Amino acid sequence: MLVAGLMSGTSLDGIDVAIVDIAKAKDDGLAVRGVATHCVPYDPTVRAALLGVSNCETHTREIARLHFLLPRLYAEAFHATCERAGLKAGDVALIGCHGQTVYHEGQPADVLGHRVASTLQLGDGSVLAELTGVPVVSDFRPRDIAAGGQGAPLVPYFDWLLFRDAERGRALVNIGGIANVTLLAAGCAQAQVRAYDSGPGNMAIDALVAHYTEGAKRYDADGEIALSGAVDPELLSILMSDDYYRRRAPKSAGREQYGREFVQMLLQSGLEPADLVATVTHLTAATIADSICSQLREPEEEGFQVIVSGGGVHNPALMRLLRSELPEEMELATTAEFGVDPDFKEAIAFAVLAHETWHRRGSNLPSATGARRQVVLGKVSY
Ligand SMILES: Nc1ncnc2c1ncn2[C@@H]1O[C@H](COP(=O)(O)OP(=O)(O)O)[C@@H](O)[C@H]1O
Numbered sequence: 330m331l332v333a334g335l336m337s338g339t340s341l342d343g344i345d346v347a348i349v350d351i352a353k354a355k356d357d358g359l360a361v362r363g364v365a366t367h368c369v370p371y372d373p374t375v376r377a378a379l380l381g382v383s384n385c386e387t388h389t390r391e392i393a394r395l396h397f398l399l400p401r402l403y404a405e406a407f408h409a410t411c412e413r414a415g416l417k418a419g420d421v422a423l424i425g426c427h428g429q430t431v432y433h434e435g436q437p438a439d440v441l442g443h444r445v446a447s448t449l450q451l452g453d454g455s456v457l458a459e460l461t462g463v464p465v466v467s468d469f470r471p472r473d474i475a476a477g478g479q480g481a482p483l484v485p486y487f488d489w490l491l492f493r494d495a496e497r498g499r500a501l502v503n504i505g506g507i508a509n510v511t512l513l514a515a516g517c518a519q520a521q522v523r524a525y526d527s528g529p530g531n532m533a534i535d536a537l538v539a540h541y542t543e544g545a546k547r548y549d550a551d552g553e554i555a556l557s558g559a560v561d562p563e564l565l566s567i568l569m570s571d572d573y574y575r576r577r578a579p580k581s582a583g584r585e586q587y588g589r590e591f592v593q594m595l596l597q598s599g600l601e602p603a604d605l606v607a608t609v610t611h612l613t614a615a616t617i618a619d620s621i622c623s624q625l626r627e628p629e630e631e632g633f634q635v636i637v638s639g640g641g642v643h644n645p646a647l648m649r650l651l652r653s654e655l656p657e658e659m660e661l662a663t664t665a666e667f668g669v670d671p672d673f674k675e676a677i678a679f680a681v682l683a684h685e686t687w688h689r690r691g692s693n694l695p696s697a698t699g700a701r702r703q704v705v706l707g708k709v710s711y
């Protein structure tokens with residue numbers, strides 16, 4: 330079955346499309362074969378509008394409009410991907426569309442005397458189904474929240490399905506805006522999967538670079554700025570002392586932790602731009618490595634593999650630091666070595682999650698989200 334996955338992450342860089350062929354594997358699992366991938370960057374005006382409605386009080390009109398604009402952009406990206414792969418839209422049986430998160434509050438807050446957890450992904454599934462003629466699964470997170478979960482992370486189910494190994498323990502690390510980690514002990518069952526956000530991914534680095542270049546650059550291309558600077562040990566140790574890094578999993582982070590206020594605080598350090606970028610790049614690498622080591626018992630480290638995906642794999646400064654922060658006996662690889670394009674792992678994951686929903690199978694992991702039970706995720710627009 331050909332399934333497309335559409336993902337747009339917290340970095341707000343653009344729309345990732347992956348088309349995969351999903352079949353039953355011998356061991357009752359799924360075999361996922363890549364067919365096409367394509368990334369369509371957001372136009373700067375769209376990016377600014379999305380940033381404008383992310384985590385702030387805003388006019389409902391802008392939210393409603395973006396909710397209906399995004400599926401048009403998603404449909405264009407989907408059609409462009411099909412065309413590049415020589416496919417007709419009708420060859421694809423199903424689309425899984427994550428949408429663009431503009432608000433996420435996985436922990437219940439006090440709302441008019443009730444305890445309410447909430448999340449909002451823009452990009453309406455009905456519009457996307459109408460524009461593509463392909464059934465769409467969208468809105469994956471609410472059902473997990475309804476079942477008492479945090480609505481995130483959802484990729485661990487995919488990680489478990491494709492990356493678990495009978496003999497070796499593995500950590501799957503996605504370095505997008507935020508860094509997400511899935512821990513798969515050797516031979517682990519679904520209920521043993523642990524997952525959490527280790528802290529910042531590229532988000533703080535991106536914001537600093539955008540600030541210093543007045544928006545001319547969106548990220549530290551090839552880690553050049555970080556590589557030209559020196560880490561400030563004092564600031565690094567202050568940043569690392571944040572309580573968040575000592576909390577046990579499950580835990581999740583977002584733009585509210587590493588967005589505007591965090592960057593304002595960093596800028597007040599008065600460090601040279603390159604030194605500040607180097608320090609924050611180090612923070613990302615060190616918090617990922619520390620979080621993995623602190624969750625493992627020592628014997629588990631033997632032959633342990635850390636497998637990275639997300640835009641962060643393109644930042645050599647970050648990858649080198651991650652290598653040096655991890656114990657020597659751990660292997661460091663990217664998902665490319667396992668046949669999964671690191672830039673499209675999350676899009677592929679949402680194709681697989683849509684496939685599970687289509688077959689009425691649950692695909693949240695209660696051990697990762699905190700839900701009371703496994704539930705069928707998402708809404709289907711036929
Ligand atoms: N060549 C590169 N050098 C350094 N960083 C890069 C490079 N390419 C991508 N990135 C980083 O990856 C980010 C996008 O990663 P992505 O996995 O798409 O995140 P998200 O899932 O949050 O959208 C960019 O914002 C940038 O920080």
Ligand SMILES: [Mg+2]
Pocket residue numbers: 337338339340341342343345505
């Ligand atoms: Mg992205």
